[in-house]
Structures are given as structure tokens and as C-alpha cells.
Amino acid sequence: MGTKIRVLPAEVADKIAAGEVIERPASVVKELMENSLDAGSRLITVEIEEGGKRRIAVMDEGEGMAKEDALLALRRHATSKISEEGDLATIRTLGFRGEALPSIAAVSRLSLITRTHDALSGTQVLVEGGQVKTVGEIGAPAGTRVEVMDLFYNLPARRKFLRGVRSELAHVIEAVTRMALVHSSVGFVLKHNNRVLFNLPPAQEGRSRIRAILGKEVVSRLLRIEGSTGFGEVRGWATVPTYCRGSAKGIYIYVNGRYIRDKLISHAVSEAYRRFIPARMYPVVVLSLSVPLSEVDVNCHPTKMEVRFRRGHEIHQLVCDTLKVALTSPVEQRGGEVSEIREELTPYAAPPAHPSDTELIPSPPWRMAGQIKGTYLVVEGDEGVMIFDHHAAHERILYERLKRSLHGERIAQQPFLIPQPVEVERAEKELLVEYRAELAAFGLELEEFGERAVVVTSIPAFLQGEDLFALLEALSAELSSRGEGESVAHVLDRICVFLSCRGAIKANRRLQEEEAQTLLSEWEALARPTTCPHGRPLCLQWSWREFEGWFRRG
Ligand code: ADP
Ligand code: MG
Numbered sequence: 001m002g003t004k005i006r007v008l009p010a011e012v013a014d015k016i017a018a019g020e021v022i023e024r025p026a027s028v029v030k031e032l033m034e035n036s037l038d039a040g041s042r043l044i045t046v047e048i049e050e051g052g053k054r055r056i057a058v059m060d061e062g063e064g065m066a067k068e069d070a071l072l073a074l075r076r077h078a079t080s081k082i083s084e085e086g087d088l089a090t091i092r093t094l095g096f097r098g099e100a101l102p103s104i105a106a107v108s109r110l111s112l113i114t115r116t117h118d119a120l121s122g123t124q125v126l127v128e129g130g131q132v133k134t135v136g137e138i139g140a141p142a143g144t145r146v147e148v149m150d151l152f153y154n155l156p157a158r159r160k161f162l163r164g165v166r167s168e169l170a171h172v173i174e175a176v177t178r179m180a181l182v183h184s185s186v187g188f189v190l191k192h193n194n195r196v197l198f199n200l201p202p203a204q205e206g207r208s209r210i211r212a213i214l215g216k217e218v219v220s221r222l223l224r225i226e227g228s229t230g231f232g233e234v235r236g237w238a239t240v241p242t243y244c245r246g247s248a249k250g251i252y253i254y255v256n257g258r259y260i261r262d263k264l265i266s267h268a269v270s271e272a273y274r275r276f277i278p279a280r281m282y283p284v285v286v287l288s289l290s291v292p293l294s295e296v297d298v299n300c301h302p303t304k305m306e307v308r309f310r311r312g313h314e315i316h317q318l319v320c321d322t323l324k325v326a327l328t329s330p331v332e333q334r335g336g337e338v339s340e341i342r343e344e345l346t347p348y349a350a351p352p353a354h355p356s357d358t359e360l361i362p363s364p365p366w367r368m369a370g371q372i373k374g375t376y377l378v379v380e381g382d383e384g385v386m387i388f389d390h391h392a393a394h395e396r397i398l399y400e401r402l403k404r405s406l407h408g409e410r411i412a413q414q415p416f417l418i419p420q421p422v423e424v425e426r427a428e429k430e431l432l433v434e435y436r437a438e439l440a441a442f443g444l445e446l447e448e449f450g451e452r453a454v455v456v457t458s459i460p461a462f463l464q465g466e467d468l469f470a471l472l473e474a475l476s477a478e479l480s481s482r483g484e485g486e487s488v489a490h491v492l493d494r495i496c497v498f499l500s501c502r503g504a505i506k507a508n509r510r511l512q513e514e515e516a517q518t519l520l521s522e523w524e525a526l527a528r529p530t531t532c533p534h535g536r537p538l539c540l541q542w543s544w545r546e547f548e549g550w551f552r553r554g
Contacts, residue, residue, distance in 0.1 A: 014130050018103035020302040025052025026171035031100035032146050033179050036060035038093040043187040051168030061143040064116040067123040076102045090293045106130035108151045114144040129154045166434040170427040177213055178259040181252055181286055184209035215423050218284050227322030231314050232291035234322050239284045241276035246474025250284035255307050268316045272323035368516045375507040377516055386541035391507040392532035397522045398462055398500035399533040405441055412461035413443040419455040422468050426452050428476035435479055462503040497533040
């Protein structure tokens with residue numbers, strides 16, 4: 001009898017391994033840009049078509065490769081960056097696994113053209129699905145150009161999971177942004193379908209690069225951060241506490257020049273801002289940590305996007321303390337203003353447990369007996385009494401209205417006499433434009449406006465007076481968090497929840513009697529829902545019998 005276990009053929013093994021490193025066009029762009037940086041290029045050009053699904057080309061002016069190296073580069077675990085295990089502890093380059101090129105080549109049609117500065121001619125290697133098809137001599141500028149066509153053409157299941165052009169483009173823009181924000185001395189160009197999206201010349205100073213990418217709105221609110229201990233050094237930029245956003249997407253963390261996602265450092269950032277900004281709001285931070293190579297392990301995740309610190313606690317402390325120092329420096333001390341915002345925005349007070357009395361509930365006409373903590377209406381009716389969370393109730397009312405608008409019911413709109421331009425990030429703009437039709441159904445109408453802005457022509461009336469910039473920013477964060485396999489209907493439902501929360505009467509505001517009455521009758525019209533769209537209870541109710549029973553009356 002033969003054995004049941006087989007060693008997989010190389011092509012199959014390669015495809016599987018590729019899956020760990022290459023998830024989507026943006027991962028190809030990231031890996032190729034890393035190679036270009038490692039090769040010492042001062043200029044990196046990225047060209048993509050159809051969000052990178054059709055074509056991705058990355059060109060550099062780095063050191064290039066000789067013919068033998070070009071062939072070796074395409075073999076798994078072939079790298080010029082480390083040669084023995086010990087080197088892993090001292091990696092200075094962004095790459096070191098020797099996996100990116102072979103992984104990309106295994107799942108695409110790839111052309112590699114490269115020439116070293118002292119060679120007279122260059123080399124071209126064509127690979128299809130991991131098989132080298134041709135190797136030849138070619139005239140080429142010094143440096144390297146890798147072109148990747150039809151990503152996942154031989155993995156249909158994978159290809160099917162790619163998103164629409166705009167979403168994939170948004171990911172690519174994010175990948176270039178992450179890289180370009182911190183490697184400011186290198187020039188970056190990004191083109192999509194021949195349109196230039198980024199043209200970032202090499203910059204002397206981090207701040208001007210940040211300005212070019214994140215816009216002047218952000219840059220005018222940046223504080224410089226700088227600090228060090230025996231275990232490392234942190235420097236970068238962070239926004240003043242009065243500026244904050246509805247998503248954590250503006251927090252960019254780098255360790256030794258490598259963009260990473262790290263819970264520990266993110267936590268240190270929130271910790272530092274905790275006293276200054278409201279819950280669920282986030283600053284913009286570009287934070288570069290330099291730590292001795294022996295203090296950090298970068299070899300713990302296939303995409304190299306996570307690291308492990310030997311002295312996590314100290315690093316946490318360093319980041320948190322450095323930020324706190326910047327935030328409390330005398331120039332920026334704006335305690336009064338900040339605490340005002342905090343009051344106004346504190347989103348919810350957690351409602352108490354819900355007694356289950358369905359027997360008899362108060363019915364109109366209602367009298368408002370008062371308001372507790374500026375947040376809960378105390379309402380009495382002929383049959384009983386209730387305590388009502390006005391924010392949660394209004395949220396539910398707006399949510400139902402938005403849901404109906406998806407089925408054609410028109411929502412009250414507030415058009416702008418002069419359309420309002422709003423500067424957003426490129427990736428955000430792409431997303432907003434992608435969902436333009438859906439947003440219009442909610443009464444939020446916008447148009448693309450140049451490369452990094454939209455003009456808003458109308459908003460739903462209940463959002464009147466909202467800060468458009470903050471609104472669009474939080475909205476696009478919501479859109480971009482669309483999960484794998486999540487349906488459009490589900491995304492739209494989340495948008496309804498989001499907009500209704502945004503537009504609902506804030507907690508901590510005293511309602512006029514008349515406002516309270518309107519709220520109550522709308523609630524009544526909806527057949528008295530008992531939870532807000534997030535599933536939290538919105539009212540507690542008691543019949544008079546129950547209520548008076550407590551006092552041994554009745
Ligand atoms: P790694 O970057 O982990 O070493 P890769 O598969 O990304 O692995 O690349 C393999 C090798 O190919 C690199 O070690 C480097 O020597 C060479 N190489 C890749 N891209 C370039 C480039 N743009 N310029 C010069 N050499 C490159
Ligand atoms: Mg690499």
C-alpha cells in the first residue's frame with residue numbers, strides 16, 4: 001500500500017505560500033516598494049491599472065541586479081539580505097525572507113527588467129505562474145522594473161475575493177501612503193490608469209511630506225514629538241488634542257522604518273490622549289520608533305506587519321510619556337476648550353438593566369416631569385412612568401427613517417446654496433465616490449472634486465450644522481471597514497446606524513418640552529421600539545401599580 005502523505009509539487013506549495021504574503025494588489029505594491037527602498041532607490045514609481053487587478057508596475061533607480069541574481073531573486077528563500085540565522089537578529093533592510101518575488105511570480109504573469117549601474121545592458125526575465133518562460137538581454141535604464149499582470153489569474157477563487165476597482169485602489173493608496181509618510185527623502189509617484197495620484201518629490205523634512213499626503217488641515221495642527229530612553233527613541237508628529245477624528249486610521253506607527261500594526265503602541269497612544277479627547281475619537285499620529293535591532297523581532301508574521309518587542313513595557317511607557325509631554329506643553333495647553341468638547345461628545349451613558357414589565361406601559365398624553373443628568377427624560381402618563389434616553393430614542397427614530405429611504409421614501413434634505421468643498425484623503429475620496437449613489441439615497445449628495453476633495457451639494461436635514469470634514473472622514477472610515485464577504489446591504493445598514501448616531505440629539509443636552517413631545521410621538525408612531533440601533537435599551541417603564549407598589553400604596 002502506498003503512503004497517504006505526499007510532498008506537494010513545488011507549484012502547489014508555492015501558490016499556498018504566496019497566499020500568506022500576497023493578499024491583494026496592495027500587498028504586491030508594498031513588497032515591491034520595499035525591495036526598491038532596500039535597493040537604495042531615491043525615486044519609486046508605481047503604476048497600476050484597474051486597482052492593480054490588471055497591471056502593477058514598480059520602477060526604481062536602485063542598485064539593480066546582474067543576470068544570475070535576477071534569476072536567483074525569483075527562487076524561494078533566495079535573498080541577498082541575510083545569509084545565516086544570526087543575521088535575523090540584526091536586520092536593517094525591509095525584506096529578508098526572500099519570499100516576495102517568488103510569491104508574486106507564482107500567482108501572476110511577471111516581467112522583471114533590471115540593470116546594475118556598471119552593466120552595459122540589462123536582463124529581462126518573464127515568468128508565468130512561477131515558471132520562468134524566457135530570460136534575455138535587454139536595453140534598460142539602471143535600476144529595476146517589476147511588472148505584474150493579472151494577479152491571481154491562476155487562482156480563480158482568490159481573484160474572486162478581490163474587491164471593486166476603487167476599493168483595491170484605496171488599499172494601494174494606503175500602502176503607498178504608509179511608505180511615503182516616513183521615507184520622506186525618497187520620491188514617490190503613483191499612477192492609476194495613467195492618472196497621477198501622487199507625485200511626491202524627495203523632501204528634506206518629514207513635515208512637508210506629511211503635508212503633501214495628509215493635507216494642510218492636519219499639518220497646521222501637528223505637534224512635534226521626541227523622546228528617548230535606553231531602549232529606544234521615538235520621534236514624529238501628533239495632532240493637538242482639539243483636533244480629532246472618528247477613526248484610528250490616521251495613526252501611523254513605524255518601527256525602524258517599517259510600518260507596523262501594533263496593539264501595544266496603539267494602546268500607548270490612546271492612553272496618552274485619553275484625558276484629552278472624547279471616547280471613540282482619535283488623533284492623527286505619525287510615530288517612528290527606533291530601537292536597537294536586538295530589542296525587536298520582526299520575523300513573527302508573514303507580511304512583516306507585526307513585530308515583537310523584548311521590552312514591551314518600557315516601549316509603551318516611552319511612547320505614552322513622550323506624547324503626554326507634547327500634549328501638555330504650555331503652548332498647546334487648552335484644557336478648558338478640550339473639556340467642553342468632551343462634555344458635548346460623550347456619546348452614551350450605559351443604560352441600567354431593564355426590568356421586564358410588559359404588563360402596562362404609560363401611554364399619551366405625556367407630561368415631562370423632568371430630566372436627569374441632562375440625558376434621561378422622566379415622563380409620566382395616565383398609566384405609568386418612564387425614563388427615556390433621548391439620544392438613544394432619537395437615534396432609533398432616525399435609523400428607521402434612513403432605512404425607509406433605502407426603499408424609496410424621500411428623506412428631508414438640506415441643499416447647500418454654495419456647494420461645500422471638503423478636503424479628504426485620496427483613499428477616502430475614492431470610497432466616498434464609490435458609494436455616491438447609496439449616500440445620495442440618504443440625502444447626502446457629493447461629487448468628486450479634483451484629486452483630494454469632494455464637493456458636498458446636500459446633506460440630510462437632520463445633519464444640519466455638522467462639521468462636514470469630520471462627518472465625511474468618519475463615514476469613509478465606516479465604509480472602508482467593509483469586511484471580507486460583507487454584503488452591500490449590510491454595509492448600508494451600518495451606515496444607517498452611523499448616520500443616525502451622528503444626527504441624534506446629543507446626550508448631555510436639556511430638551512425643551514416641545515422637542516421632548518415630538519420625540520415621544522415619533523417613538524409612539526414606530527410602535528415603541530425598546531432598543532437603539534446598537535441594541536441598547538432606550539427606555540425603562542413602569543405601570544403606576546408597580547411604581548406605587550414600591551411605596552406600599554395602591
Ligand atoms: P527579500 O526582499 O526578502 O530579500 P524578495 O523576494 O523580495 O526577498 O527579493 C529577493 C532578492 O532580490 C532581494 O534580496 C534582492 O537581492 C533582489 N531584489 C529584489 N528586488 C530588487 C530591486 N528592486 N532592486 C535590486 N534588487 C532587488
Ligand atoms: Mg523583498
